[in-house]
Amino acid sequence: MSRESRPRMRRAARIxxxxxxxxxxxxxxxxxxxxxxxxxWDETVGPQIAARARPVRIRDGVLEIRVDQPVWMQQLQLMKPMLLGRLNDRLGGAVLRDLFLRQGKNAPVVPPPVPPAPPAWLKVALDDNDRAEIEATLGSLDDPELKEQLRRVLTRQKQLSKSKGGS
Known part of the structure; x- marks a missing residue:
């Protein structure tokens, strides 16, 4: 397909x-x-079970679950129909046929990392002169999408420059 015959892409597609x-x-x-x-898994089975049992693999619709203690293994064996029902409901239909419990050591659950705070320069406020300078730079552009993207880039550049003591 030639470039001219393709419709213009509004936004880049997410991977x-x-x-x-x-x-x-x-x-x-x-x-x-x-x-x-x-x-x-964690949300469906709850924090107590998630701390003791982790899914390992799926084969032919059978979910293998590693459980760290025999007492929990017995408890989950009794809860198997309820857990299977909850999981299949959340997955949107009868995806899993059975649960296979195996005793073994589970790796500790690591909470997701806390995202870092945004850099201080993003909080720098621009005055009217800065905004007017940016708009003057963008004045001759006709494409509104490109103009908006460049406005964001120039605004960030101006904030970074001001945070470093520039004009």
Missing amino acids: GALVEDVLHARGFEDKIREYRTWLI
Whole structure:
């Protein structure tokens, strides 16, 4: 397809959406639904169970779960129908057929890292003269999308410059 005949892209596509489209095109919808188990596990089973039992793998619709203590293994064996129902409800249908419990040591659950605070220069306020200078620089541009993107870049550049003591 030539560049002229393609419609203009409004925004860049997110990589997650592109990967999902490729996987769907290749017929991996069921595998994607199965492997969402890792994403929903903690929330679905609750913090007590999540601290003692972790999903390890899925084979032919059977989720293997590693449990760290025999007492918890017995408890989860009794809770198996309820857990299986909750997981399948959250996964959007009968994705998992069974749960297989295996005793073993689980790696400790590491909480996600706290995102760093934004840099101080982002909090620098611009005065009217700074904004007028940016608008004067952008004055001759006709493309509103490009103009907005450049406005953001120039604003950040001006904030960074002012934070370093520049004009």
